Amino acid sequence: MFEYTLESGVIVSPGKKPYSGKLGIKGEKISSPCGSVKIDLKGNSFIYPSLINTHDHLQGNYRPPVGPQNGNFYLTWLPWDNDLKASDTFKERSQLTREDLYALSGYKCLFSGVTTVNDHFPHKFNSQILPTLPVRAIQEYTIEHECSSYDLKWGDGIEIEHEIAVKNKWPFITHLSEGFDNEAMHSIEKLEKMNVLDNHCLFIHCIGFSDEDILKVAKAGASISWCGFSNMFMFNVTAKVRKMIKAGVNVTIGTDSSATGSANLLAEIKYDRELYRNLYGEDIGAENLFNMTTINAAKAFWMQDKTGSLDEGKLGDILVLKANNSDPYENIVNAGMHDIELLVLGGVPIYGETRFLDIFNGKLPGDYTQIKVGNKLMFVKGDPAGLYKSARKKIGFKKELDFLPFEPEQEG
Numbered sequence: 001m002f003e004y005t006l007e008s009g010v011i012v013s014p015g016k017k018p019y020s021g022k023l024g025i026k027g028e029k030i031s032s033p034c035g036s037v038k039i040d041l042k043g044n045s046f047i048y049p050s051l052i053n054t055h056d057h058l059q060g061n062y063r064p065p066v067g068p069q070n071g072n073f074y075l076t077w078l079p080w081d082n083d084l085k086a087s088d089t090f091k092e093r094s095q096l097t098r099e100d101l102y103a104l105s106g107y108k109c110l111f112s113g114v115t116t117v118n119d120h121f122p123h124k125f126n127s128q129i130l131p132t133l134p135v136r137a138i139q140e141y142t143i144e145h146e147c148s149s150y151d152l153k154w155g156d157g158i159e160i161e162h163e164i165a166v167k168n169k170w171p172f173i174t175h176l177s178e179g180f181d182n183e184a185m186h187s188i189e190k191l192e193k194m195n196v197l198d199n200h201c202l203f204i205h206c207i208g209f210s211d212e213d214i215l216k217v218a219k220a221g222a223s224i225s226w227c228g229f230s231n232m233f234m235f236n237v238t239a240k241v242r243k244m245i246k247a248g249v250n251v252t253i254g255t256d257s258s259a260t261g262s263a264n265l266l267a268e269i270k271y272d273r274e275l276y277r278n279l280y281g282e283d284i285g286a287e288n289l290f291n292m293t294t295i296n297a298a299k300a301f302w303m304q305d306k307t308g309s310l311d312e313g314k315l316g317d318i319l320v321l322k323a324n325n326s327d328p329y330e331n332i333v334n335a336g337m338h339d340i341e342l343l344v345l346g347g348v349p350i351y352g353e354t355r356f357l358d359i360f361n362g363k364l365p366g367d368y369t370q371i372k373v374g375n376k377l378m379f380v381k382g383d384p385a386g387l388y389k390s391a392r393k394k395i396g397f398k399k400e401l402d403f404l405p406f407e408p409e410q411e412g
């Protein structure tokens, strides 16, 4: 069982003023300072809750994105699926196994400070593989693909899935209103009629919501996952985020898969800030973006008692970033993959600078490897360099995946 204390860093947790202090880890949870191992951050780091990505498809993370041809944006997601399957990118991707793609996606999360993610895919296809990832892909959710007559029928039906969510205190997660056909424009009315619009709902995209829909969603206490990059890439329109925030909707951020979305959540946060500026001529606020990717996301997953902030008793899900900016919120919003110093999942360090090896009593566990990120030697759970090399071999050339911040051929 791990017992250690992070010292001399500034602790940044949603809803609290950042403060200089110590943060203990005892077993899987955050505690008061404890144990004999003291990790001295030397006053150059911020300690945050690790990030939560509310929307991804872990089998679909490959590059480059595939989207509308000749500038003709889509009306619904359906033609995208056809374009993807017909693309050279898809052919190339198909040389990797499902296991390869899931493992790469796990590292897409890890290298962007994300320790909790939802793989929007049916349980029967992902329940065995999710526990093999280096991060937490939640299993406690119910699902519908999109709640339209032509969706992919991923669950047992909207009412049944929603009822299971309510019974278990889980989220009911579905794409919703991803487009502008008649069904997408009336999706909230449909859910209202079915009596399933409530605070268990986590709606992905929501680009066709009317002002009235937004008010209904706010009143119901439902959450939305804003996937700005993916929306603009496919539809050239995104959700009415400012109205949603003003109405009090619990807004979170999702990357979507990198087949249409950003490289990772750090890139998505930056993109969404810029998008908001372009749409509304004002700044969304760095602290708001931080909240959307921590506590708001934890709430959307019905995990607010477990993660999303650094309160004692919650899981030790921690992201330590180099302090490049004196404002901790600007610091995280502007951070890149190279700024991560340490990433902890449920008390267990899964990625970090080798100066923190004291946490492991100086000896790296057998299921960890080391890689060079920039000029820093990092320890990491699993073997991402081996995975990257093997993927390149299968693809047949030196494929660059921009969500992996290292060059595997250097690792020997």
Ligand SMILES: [Fe+2]
Binding pocket: 055, 056, 057, 120, 175, 204, 256, 257
């Ligand atoms: Fe999606």
